[in-house]
Amino acid sequence: MSLFKKLLGRKPKSLLSVVVDGKDVLSIDERELPIEARLAFPVTASSEIEFVEESGRTHTHALLGEAGFFHLSLRVYPNFAVQADGLLSASKNLPENALEKGEARGLRFQPFFIQKKGQKPPDLRGKGLFARGLHYNGIVTPSKIVLSAICDECEKAFQFTSFHSGFSDVAYFYSSSGKHTLAVSLQEPGAPSALAKPDDEALQLLERKLPSAPDASKYSYLNPFRCPHCRAAYIDFETYPEMRASEYYANVHIGQRLQQF
Ligand SMILES: [Zn+2]
Known part of the structure; x- marks a missing residue:
């Protein structure tokens, strides 16, 4: 083939490509924005999905560690924000209300902004799940959905589930290792309710009474939720204590059990 033909035949780089186990499954061009794309593809227990910017x-995210069909929904907005989530089910055709009926499992990927010249995306390092777009204000996220975050430090993905502490009548505490989550009944004196500013003195008394985590680290209200790979703070309440009260979803790493007090 002549060089001329080669150049002609070269595909321009897409704004965003979705690659599953090394194969392109979707490409999106800037002209198509805003776009919502839906597609289903077979996956194995060890499948990975990559969102590749131009x-x-x-x-890069792992899927749900199970074989089946992944039904991906991807939105790209004119400001180059990308939101993606999906359902894993046994069949190629997704039954209606599959998640509610327990016939599918849900996975939501951490949104991101495609890097573009002249665009300055917000700095979300250490910020909470609302700021990062993993939860939306006013919409109760079903606890059946697994969230897949990307660590700001090591850039590896990790998965966790979330529950609404206010609706569960509990306060929650992370261990200093960032690995474990403790739910404390609101009946306990000093346990701060969701959205409420804690009574510092009562909270300190409560923290002294709390058991140690399974790895012997201590629970404290301002401990960050950490990346399980490198232990960097992901939701950094030590740096941003002001965001603690409004961060009412409690997170539990996949593979860990919620501790109760
Ligand atoms: Zn990390």
């Missing part, structure tokens, strides 16, 4: 920057 610059080459890649966001």
Whole structure:
């Protein structure tokens, strides 16, 4: 083939490509924005999905560790924000209300902004799940959905589930290792309710009474939720204590059990 033909035949880089186990499953061009794309593809227990930006920057996530069909929904907005989630089911055709009926499992990927010249995306390092777009204000996220975050530090993905502490009548505490989550009944004196500013003195008394985590680290109200790979603070309440009260979803790492007090 002549060089001329080669150049003609070269595909321009897409704004965003979705790659599953090394194969392109979807490409999106800037002209198509805003777009909502839906597609289903077979996956194995060890499948990985990559969101590849035109610059080459890649966001890699594991799926749900089970074989089946992944039904992906992807939105790209004119400001280059990308939101993606999906359902894993046994069949290629997704039954209606599959998640509610327990016939599918849900996975939501951490949204991101495609890097573009002249665009300055917000700095979300250490911020909470609302700021990062993993939860939406006013919409109760079903606890059946697994959230897949990307660590700000090591850039590896990790998964966790969330529950609404206010609706569960509990306060929650992370261990200093960032690995374990403790739910404390609101009946306990000093346990701060969701959205309420804690009574500092009562909270300190309560923290002294709390048991140690399974890894012997201590629970405290301002401990960050941490990346399980490198232990960097993901939701950094030590740096941003002001966001603690409004961060009413409690998170539990996949593979860990919620501790109760
Ligand atoms: Zn990390």
